[in-house]
Amino acid sequence: MFLIIALIIIVSAVYSYINARFLKLPGTIGIVTLAILGSILTIVIENLDPGIAKYLTVLAKHINFSTTVLNVMLGFLLFATAFNLDTRKLKREMRPVLILSTLGVIISTTVFGALFYWITGLIDIKVPFVYCLLFGALVSPTDPVAVAAVIKGSKLPANLETIISGESLFNDGVGLVLFLLILEVTQSGVNNLDIAKAILLFIQEVFGGIILGAVTGWLAFKLMKSINDFQTIVLVSLALVMLDSVLASYLHLSIPLAVVTAGLFVGGRSINATNKEKSHEALEDFWLLIDEILNAVLFVMIGLQMVNVPFISNYWITGGIAIVIILGARWMSIMLPLTFLRKSLNVNYNSINILTWAGLRGGISIALALALPISPYRHMILSGSYFIVIFSIVVQGLSLNRLINASYKKD
Numbered sequence: 001m002f003l004i005i006a007l008i009i010i011v012s013a014v015y016s017y018i019n020a021r022f023l024k025l026p027g028t029i030g031i032v033t034l035a036i037l038g039s040i041l042t043i044v045i046e047n048l049d050p051g052i053a054k055y056l057t058v059l060a061k062h063i064n065f066s067t068t069v070l071n072v073m074l075g076f077l078l079f080a081t082a083f084n085l086d087t088r089k090l091k092r093e094m095r096p097v098l099i100l101s102t103l104g105v106i107i108s109t110t111v112f113g114a115l116f117y118w119i120t121g122l123i124d125i126k127v128p129f130v131y132c133l134l135f136g137a138l139v140s141p142t143d144p145v146a147v148a149a150v151i152k153g154s155k156l157p158a159n160l161e162t163i164i165s166g167e168s169l170f171n172d173g174v175g176l177v178l179f180l181l182i183l184e185v186t187q188s189g190v191n192n193l194d195i196a197k198a199i200l201l202f203i204q205e206v207f208g209g210i211i212l213g214a215v216t217g218w219l220a221f222k223l224m225k226s227i228n229d230f231q232t233i234v235l236v237s238l239a240l241v242m243l244d245s246v247l248a249s250y251l252h253l254s255i256p257l258a259v260v261t262a263g264l265f266v267g268g269r270s271i272n273a274t275n276k277e278k279s280h281e282a283l284e285d286f287w288l289l290i291d292e293i294l295n296a297v298l299f300v301m302i303g304l305q306m307v308n309v310p311f312i313s314n315y316w317i318t319g320g321i322a323i324v325i326i327l328g329a330r331w332m333s334i335m336l337p338l339t340f341l342r343k344s345l346n347v348n349y350n351s352i353n354i355l356t357w358a359g360l361r362g363g364i365s366i367a368l369a370l371a372l373p374i375s376p377y378r379h380m381i382l383s384g385s386y387f388i389v390i391f392s393i394v395v396q397g398l399s400l401n402r403l404i405n406a407s408y409k410k411d
Contacts, residue, residue: 007059011035012300028149029397031296035303036390042307060307068301069367073294074172075245075259077145080291082169082263083237084284089162090264096163099337100355101170105140108326108333109178112136115325125318131377134182138369138381139326139388140333141175143362144168149295150360150397155404160351164358172364173257177205179368187373201252209254213261216244220262224271224279233271233279234286240266298363302389305366312383319387326388331356350407357403360392361385 012031015038019030042057090097113133120127147168151161181198220240224233244258270280306312312319334355369385372378 004059004062008297008300011059012296015300016296026150026397027292028146028295028299029394032299032303032393035300036306039303039306057307060304063301063304065301065305066367066371069298069363070371071245071249073298074364075241075255076290077294077298078169078172078256079241079259079263080287080294081144081148081165082260083267083287084291085165085169085264085267086162087264087268089158090166093159093162093166097166097170100163100167100334102174103337104167104333105171105174105178107336108140108329109133109136111332112140112325112329115328116322119321119325120318123317127377127380130182130186131375131381134179134186135322135381135384136329137175137179137182139322139361139365139385140329141171141364142168142359143364144172145295145298146360146362146393147358148291150400151358154401155408156354157408160354164355169260170257173206173209173254173260176256177202177254186375204252205254206257208251209248209257210261212248212251212253213244213258214265216240217262217265221266221269221271224266225273228273228277228279230279230282233283237266237283237287302363302366305370306386309382309386311379312386315380315383318380319384322384322388323391327356330359354404354407357396357400360396361389362393365389
């Protein structure tokens with residue numbers, strides 16, 4: 001375990017240095033690009049000389065990516081992002097954030113599933129509709145880690161930045177629950193699905209996670225505000241993330257919603273005991289550093305996992321189709337709520353293209369795809385998820401600021 005962790009940190013440091021010294025791309029994009037190139041080189045070497053390649057693939061093949069991301073890293077990453085989010089701005093944009101993170105995810109999943117089923121059927125690729133919906137559920141939520149890393153330092157208007165960041169934080173919990181419900185249908189069949197049980201599970205996961213995060217966040221806030229020792233304050237914040245992750249997993253609640261709620265609760269209130277003390281500001285810096293380090297590690301791991309998906313070359317057609325469809329589904333998931341609720345939302349039609357292009361996918365989609373049980377459609381969904389994630393991080397990430405500048409050049 002120590003060897004694997006050490007190798008991941010070393011590789012992350014090397015890629016970060018190469019990017020900062022030579023490529024000078026935005027951190028996330030540069031790191032994931034280098035990691036992908038490294039994986040492609042490893043696959044080529046494996047085909048030429050398997051003996052040499054076994055030493056190169058040992059790292060990727062000994063990491064349980066799904067478990068590491070969903071059960072270990074996700075809580076810390078979401079908490080860090082939520083802790084540093086401006087809660088006052090979030091309150092002003094809460095209505096569009098909640099609509100896009102709930103109704104938007106459901107619309108995107110449905111539209112993606114229907115279009116993927118229809119288009120693949122036209123080219124004689126037979127995929128059951130429920131698996132098309134499953135595919136849509138795991139790629140519809142935007143990734144808060146990827147989004148935060150790319151829009152950091154951009155010239156986005158304040159309200160759009162808050163909407164994009166807030167939506168990506170909350171839609172993970174909804175997306176995960178939706179994914180689990182559809183996965184249950186693929187395993188037990190539509191006729192055996194208990195609708196009442198499914199609704200109860202959704203309520204338990206979503207609202208239970210929010211309540212857990214609010215209670216533990218309040219308790220941690222009170223503890224941190226009552227002391228001046230910064231070391232203890234940091235330990236309490238770390239313990240908060242771990243406690244929420246453990247309790248939510250044990251009680252079958254949403255881990256993402258629990259840690260996000262706790263992060264927003266603690267981060268939105270100053271823990272400084274006196275006006276001269278700067279504990280809260282120092283804690284913000286600490287979690288910002290944790291966020292950036294784990295960001296680098298996560299995207300190195302995304303690139304390394306390509307070694308485990310050599311069959312990605314067999315799915316160029318479905319992968320390309322999936323990229324186009326997810327962009328269309330994302331656009332519709334924003335346009336439809338905006339059309340019917342325009343008067344109550346603080347968003348105009350000029351923002352749709354930016355909101356669509358800023359909907360990046362990342363480690364969560366890959367982790368869910370890797371966690372899929374064995375089926376005839378697993379490889380197709382996993383490969384398609386990689387196509388979408390790589391396209392969103394590299395292509396959308398590199399061109400997002402250009403789109404923003406073009407949209408607001410008249411201003």
